[in-house]
Amino acid sequence: xxxxxxxxxxxxxxxxxxxxxxxxxxxxxxxxxxxxxxxxxxxxxxxxxxxxxxxxxxxxxxxxxxxxxxxxxxxxxxxxxxxxxxxxxxxxxxxxxxxxxxxxxxxxxxxxxxxxxxxxxxxxxxxxxxxxxxxxxxxxxxxxxxxxxxxxxxxxxxxxxxxxxxxxxxxxxxxxxxxxxxxxxxxxxxxxxxxxxxxxxxxxxxxxxxxxxxxxxxxxxxxxxxxxxxxxxxxxxxxxxxxxxxxxxxxxxxxxxxxxxxxxxxxxxxxxxxxxxxxxxxxxxxxxxxxxxxxxxxxxxxxxxx
Amino acid sequence: xxxxxxxxxxxxxxxxxxxxxxxxxxxxxxxxxxxxxxxxxxxxxxxxxxxxxxxxxxxxxxxxxxxxxxxxxxxxxxxxxxxxxxxxxxxxxxxxxxxxxxxxxxxxxxxxxxxxxxxxxxxxxxxxxxxxxxxxxxxxxxxxxxxxxxxxxxxxxxxxxxxxxxxxxxxxxxxxxxxxxxxxxxxxxxxxxxxxxxxxxxxxxxxxxxxxxxxxxxxxxxxxxxxxxxxxxxxxxxxxxxxxxxxxxxxxxxxxxxxxxxxxxxxxxxxxxxxxxxxxxxxxx
Numbered sequence: 001x002x003x004x005x006x007x008x009x010x011x012x013x014x015x016x017x018x019x020x021x022x023x024x025x026x027x028x029x030x031x032x033x034x035x036x037x038x039x040x041x042x043x044x045x046x047x048x049x050x051x052x053x054x055x056x057x058x059x060x061x062x063x064x065x066x067x068x069x070x071x072x073x074x075x076x077x078x079x080x081x082x083x084x085x086x087x088x089x090x091x092x093x094x095x096x097x098x099x100x101x102x103x104x105x106x107x108x109x110x111x112x113x114x115x116x117x118x119x120x121x122x123x124x125x126x127x128x129x130x131x132x133x134x135x136x137x138x139x140x141x142x143x144x145x146x147x148x149x150x151x152x153x154x155x156x157x158x159x160x161x162x163x164x165x166x167x168x169x170x171x172x173x174x175x176x177x178x179x180x181x182x183x184x185x186x187x188x189x190x191x192x193x194x195x196x197x198x199x200x201x202x203x204x205x206x207x208x209x210x211x212x213x214x215x216x217x218x219x220x221x222x223x224x225x226x227x228x229x230x231x232x233x234x235x236x237x238x239x240x241x242x243x244x245x246x247x248x249x250x251x252x253x254x255x256x257x258x259x260x261x262x263x264x265x266x267x268x269x270x271x272x273x274x275x276x277x278x279x280x281x282x283x284x285x286x287x288x289x290x291x292x293x294x295x296x297x298x299x300x301x302x303x304x305x306x
Numbered sequence: 307x308x309x310x311x312x313x314x315x316x317x318x319x320x321x322x323x324x325x326x327x328x329x330x331x332x333x334x335x336x337x338x339x340x341x342x343x344x345x346x347x348x349x350x351x352x353x354x355x356x357x358x359x360x361x362x363x364x365x366x367x368x369x370x371x372x373x374x375x376x377x378x379x380x381x382x383x384x385x386x387x388x389x390x391x392x393x394x395x396x397x398x399x400x401x402x403x404x405x406x407x408x409x410x411x412x413x414x415x416x417x418x419x420x421x422x423x424x425x426x427x428x429x430x431x432x433x434x435x436x437x438x439x440x441x442x443x444x445x446x447x448x449x450x451x452x453x454x455x456x457x458x459x460x461x462x463x464x465x466x467x468x469x470x471x472x473x474x475x476x477x478x479x480x481x482x483x484x485x486x487x488x489x490x491x492x493x494x495x496x497x498x499x500x501x502x503x504x505x506x507x508x509x510x511x512x513x514x515x516x517x518x519x520x521x522x523x524x525x526x527x528x529x530x531x532x533x534x535x536x537x538x539x540x541x542x543x544x545x546x547x548x549x550x551x552x553x554x555x556x557x558x559x560x561x562x563x564x565x566x567x568x569x570x571x572x573x574x575x576x577x578x579x580x581x582x583x584x585x586x587x588x589x590x591x
Binding site: 052053054055070071075087089097102103 | 320327330422423431433438589590
């Protein structure tokens with residue numbers, strides 16, 4: 001059985017008395033596109049730095065492709081942490097050659113391939129100081145790709161990009177996962193993007209993992225067994241009165257058109273329909289509202305999303 | 307099962323990989339302004355001293371009417387030989403400017419890269435950190451050696467053309483002085499690397515090292531007082547101070563002080579060990 005691409009067990013990092021990452025357990029399987037979510041200050045970047053060995057960890061362990069010594073797996077991991085930094089006076093190609101030399105992985109062909117993947121082959125021999133923020137971001141991804149790693153670790157890769165740039169990066173990552181079979185571990189604020197891109201997500205809150213699984217699994221209600229439905233009835237007044245009397249049903253406002261939106265807690269949409277019908281109320285429409293990742297995120301995290 | 311092999315064995319770091327890191331580091335360090343400035347200053351030291359001595363020699367009248375300074379004939383005050391030119395060029399080189407520029411290059415390579423996050427980019431694919439330090443040190447040491455050669459070559463070359471090699475100061479002795487001076491450069495690089503693990507900017511490293519050397523002067527004065535008072539052991543400590551180590555280039559004058567080299571070795575060893583220890587535990591920003 002193939003080992004997982006990335007596993008952390010009990011990963012902990014403190015800064016003084018503040019615990020930035022607390023006993024973090026996460027598991028990224030090979031082939032996953034794993035979205036690492038959390039509000040600002042939740043500890044995502046600290047966790048990524050610990051995983052990559054940039055900062056010390058106070059406790060816990062990191063396993064990359066079954067190896068507890070990440071230094072031995074360096075050729076298998078490409079990474080971009082926050083805003084990528086470059087020697088501005090060097091050309092893009094020279095910066096990538098430097099990365100190859102230090103990593104001990106990659107060659108001229110893989111550099112050319114990486115530059116082509118991010119669409120910078122035409123400007124590879126220009127100084128990076130002439131690059132825009134978006135081009136630097138793409139060059140950062142190219143640097144992570146040189147040497148053809150099996151795992152990509154990207155921290156906020158769409159930071160500072162315009163909507164077009166964001167879409168390009170999203171499409172690039174999707175293609176890398178689909179065509180090249182790369183495992184991708186990506187932290188992001190952009191929940192809509194993560195929802196479109198990621199097969200599994202982990203949600204971090206104050207240094208702790210509060211939920212991990214596929215988007216569908218999490219939405220189906222692990223930990224947040226609340227469903228919202230829109231209801232419509234020709235007899236709206238009776239419907240309102242009946243809903244207010246039911247246990248586990250909370251009216252939260254208007255839905256689309258004349259519909260009422262209610263939140264169900266421990267009651268399935270089918271049971272609600274049955275109870276209303278038993279009271280002689282005609283239900284002309286009952287539409288379960290699909291919760292988005294954003295709803296889930298806001299439910300699981302107390303911090304305000306910024 | 308726990309891997310009990312040494313980290314180097316676990317890292318899979320090969321000599322070829324280490325050489326490619328040194329090559330990449332050389333490209334970065336030599337591409338920076340400070341390294342190019344060091345080389346230009348080194349050449350200027352040799353050329354300026356050779357031209358100045360040729361001018362003085364001409365003033366001395368080439369054995370005719372000897373010009374005088376404070377009543378003393380120049381030809382008796384100054385030795386005109388290739389060795390003397392090389393010696394004065396080395397003194398000028400080590401006076402202030404070149405050690406400062408070498409310190410700048412050291413600071414740019416470590417503290418500068420920590421500050422602008424470019425060091426993070428080579429460590430996200432984790433190589434053993436000692437290998438990064440080793441690559442930087444080797445390139446800086448070679449830079450120091452190149453600057454020694456760039457001062458020695460024009461000074462000794464022009465000195466031979468202008469004055470020949472006869473004189474009390476032998477060319478071999480001066481070359482030995484350049485070698486000793488290179489060793490003291492290594493001490494300075496080691497100190498600069500250690501300070502770089504505490505600072506995040508080039509300026510802070512330069513100021514920090516200066517303060518360290520000034521503190522060294524102060525401590526030496528205190529130790530001098532202790533020696534004067536007859537406190538045994540103070541002299542041994544004083545000889546291990548960086549200032550003493552950095553002064554060992556004066557050995558070329560013939561006044562060799564083995565203690566200066568012991569001091570240099572101690573400073574170098576302690577600084578490199580502390581740098582390695584600090585860098586290993588450093589949270590890379």
